[in-house]
Each structure stands twice: as structure tokens, then as C-alpha cells.
Amino acid sequence: MDLPKSHLMKDIHILSLAFLLIFLAYGAAQNLQSTLNTEQDLGTTSLGILYLSFTIFSVFASLVVRNLGSKNSLIIGTTGYLLYLAANLKPNWYTLVPSSLFLGFCASIIWVGQGTYLTSTARSHAKDNDLLEGAVIGDFNGEFWAVYALHQFIGSLISFALLSGGKEGSTNGGTLLFVVFLCVVAFGAILMCFLRKGIENSKREYEHSGSGASEHSSLKSLCRSLTSALSDVKMLLIIPLMAYSGLQKAFVWAEFTKYVVTPVIGVSGVGSSMAAYGAFDGICSLAAGRLTSGLRSITAIVSFGAFVQAVVLILLLLDFSITSGLLGTLYVHFLAALLGIGDGVLMTQLNALLGLLFKHDTEGAFAQLNIWQSATIAIMFFLSPHVSFEAMVVIMLAFLCFSFCSFLWLALKVVKTSLSSTSE
Numbered sequence: 001m002d003l004p005k006s007h008l009m010k011d012i013h014i015l016s017l018a019f020l021l022i023f024l025a026y027g028a029a030q031n032l033q034s035t036l037n038t039e040q041d042l043g044t045t046s047l048g049i050l051y052l053s054f055t056i057f058s059v060f061a062s063l064v065v066r067n068l069g070s071k072n073s074l075i076i077g078t079t080g081y082l083l084y085l086a087a088n089l090k091p092n093w094y095t096l097v098p099s100s101l102f103l104g105f106c107a108s109i110i111w112v113g114q115g116t117y118l119t120s121t122a123r124s125h126a127k128d129n130d131l132l133e134g135a136v137i138g139d140f141n142g143e144f145w146a147v148y149a150l151h152q153f154i155g156s157l158i159s160f161a162l163l164s165g166g167k168e169g170s171t172n173g174g175t176l177l178f179v180v181f182l183c184v185v186a187f188g189a190i191l192m193c194f195l196r197k198g199i200e201n202s203k204r205e206y207e208h209s210g211s212g213a214s215e216h217s218s219l220k221s222l223c224r225s226l227t228s229a230l231s232d233v234k235m236l237l238i239i240p241l242m243a244y245s246g247l248q249k250a251f252v253w254a255e256f257t258k259y260v261v262t263p264v265i266g267v268s269g270v271g272s273s274m275a276a277y278g279a280f281d282g283i284c285s286l287a288a289g290r291l292t293s294g295l296r297s298i299t300a301i302v303s304f305g306a307f308v309q310a311v312v313l314i315l316l317l318l319d320f321s322i323t324s325g326l327l328g329t330l331y332v333h334f335l336a337a338l339l340g341i342g343d344g345v346l347m348t349q350l351n352a353l354l355g356l357l358f359k360h361d362t363e364g365a366f367a368q369l370n371i372w373q374s375a376t377i378a379i380m381f382f383l384s385p386h387v388s389f390e391a392m393v394v395i396m397l398a399f400l401c402f403s404f405c406s407f408l409w410l411a412l413k414v415v416k417t418s419l420s421s422t423s424e
Helices: 005-036 039-068 070-087 093-128 133-163 172-192 199-211 215-231 233-265 269-291 295-317 325-357 362-386 389-418
Strands: none
Touching (some): 005 093, 005 133, 005 172, 039 093, 070 093, 093 325, 133 269, 233 295, 233 362, 233 389, 269 325, 295 389
């Protein structure tokens, strides 16, 4: 049975708000790991383990989401974030490492569930209202990623408010912060329960229950899905851009704040620069989503985002900087804003592109996105202490050029015929 338009729109509002609540807490906790848990590099090591776990479990995430359904996957996925924040109340190797491993699993299914749920809802909304599917997918992704991007801004403000009043060496501020974050994530988990079951997933689950498919056949289906994805020319050409999208996120967290922000405006400037990053990420996500209507618009928007990120990397590589005063502070925030614009473009357009190109294996496509993003994030965390900042910028710029050329080849040569029926 078709759901009314208002119900479908309400589901996207609920999904966006739930992710905002969950990730404003988790994002702020992640930003504080290298500051609060410095003994034997516990904080950064746990993050590396988390994203390595995320990468491994993402291989199986599509199978889990197919069997659980996207809504159940979203609800179960929130438990990992609750456990991780609870572990930060008493951080040590016996609490943070196991919770990081479990969060890697939960993150893999919550993100595949999110991509699958949003895309199926957008398709149903487009069909019910006789709208262009690409435009609706872009619009829904724009709203989701715009709201989600606010997590950096709001989480940073909450962290600053609760930690700034604490005394030197006191853990009371941190304890209160993580208690508040636990409550926020719990509320986000409750919101997930009000989502309607994914429409396309409901049909698929009914078909599977009638066929009596065995667990063995499900594993065979997973292997077939992974091998077909890696043998699909369209997926192979998108993978470099997926990997770069993860690399640029980790670059902001691990390199930009340490080597660009802190030397100019100090540690206290990290929060405000990340707030600027999150604010422009959100604005750009909303604008990019509104402008998305098909492959041509995606190509134009991604080209703009790649250009913006290239400008930032070239400025950093040329060591063009203002070292002090108000101009220095404004310059750093300007660079952070440009990086936020680039991230907003990549996240909205990659999700819209996958929704358009891989209609028959949506879970598998979003699992590939998770695999490549989390793998590059994990690599960045582990390699960051051993690679100079200048070398990292060169790697980023080279990878950006390669991934953008691969994407252009996809847009100009491969997808043209497959999307001819929906071309603008």
C-alpha cells in the first residue's frame, strides 16, 4: 500500500533529526579523543581500531541489512554509539577498544541502512507523486546531509559549554559531557523507532520469507553481490571518489586541525573552525541537494566541489598563510569553510549517484561506499604520525585529480547510455 506524501516526508525529517542527535554526540567525542585520552595514544589508537572494524564489517553489512530490514538495522546500529559513549565515562584499554570494535559493526549497518532507507523512500515518493526520481533523491539527500552536517557545529558548542567551566585536571566536566551525550543518543534511538518500515525492503523481506532462502544461499548472494560490484565498470569508476571522500574527512580531523588551525589560533580555535566547517557543510549539502536532478547536475556539482578542494590543497601546499592576528583567524576559518563545502558536495552527490545507478542492489552499493570511506579513514589515522604534512597534502591533491578524472570518465562514457531514458 502506498504511503501518503506527508508520511514519507515526515520519515525523512525523523531520520535526519535522529542522525543529527546521534552524531553530534559521537562527533564531539571523536574530536576529543586525542585530547582526553592521551595515555599511550589510547584515543587515536581506538579510533584507528574503530574505522578498521568499520571497514571489515562493511563487507557483510549489506547482508545484515537485507535480513534485518533497514529500519531494524538503524535501531540496532544506535546501540554501538551508546556503548562507545558509555565507555568514555571510564576510558581504558578494556572499555574503549571493545566498544570501538562493536561500534565498527554498528556503524556499518546504520550507514547502509540509512542509504537504503532514504533511497527507497525517495523512489516511492517520486513514484506516488509522478516526480523525476533523480530530483527527489537529490532533494532528500540534500535535506539529510544538511541537517547531519550541523552535528559538528552543535556538538562543538556543547563541548565548549560543558568543558570550559571545569577546573584544570578535573574530569567532572568530561563526565557530565558524556552523560549528556548518552541522553542525546538515547533520544535519537527513540526517534528511530517512529520510522515506518522501508517500502522496498518490506516487499523484499516478504519475497524472501516465501522462498525459504537458506543462510547458505544468502552468503552466496553476498559473495555474488561483492564480486559483481567489483566487476561493474560503473562501480570501479566511482570507487576512487568514494575513497577520496573518506580521505578528506580524515584529513580535516587528523591533519588540518593539528597543522593549520592550532599553530595560527591555538587549540581553542579548533572548536570554532570545526563549527565553520560544519556550518558550510550543511549549507552546501542543502543547496547541492536542491540543485540535483540527474547525472548532468551531479557532474557539474561534483566538478565545483573538486575545484574548491583543489584550491585549498594548493594554498596549503604553497604554504600561503597569514600567521597572526584577525586576518590569520579569518583565513583559517575561510579554509575550513571551503573544506566543508567540498565535503557537502561529495556526500550529497555520491549518495544520489549510487541511488540512481544501482537500483537493484542498493544495500550493496552503500556497503561499498562504507568500505572505501572507512578504509581510507583508518589508513589516515594509522599513517598520520609517520607522514609529514606536506607529503599528505601532495597525496591528497594527486588522489583528488585521479578520482575526479575517474568520475568524469564514468559521466562521459559509461553512464550516458544506461541513463538515456532518464537523462535531462
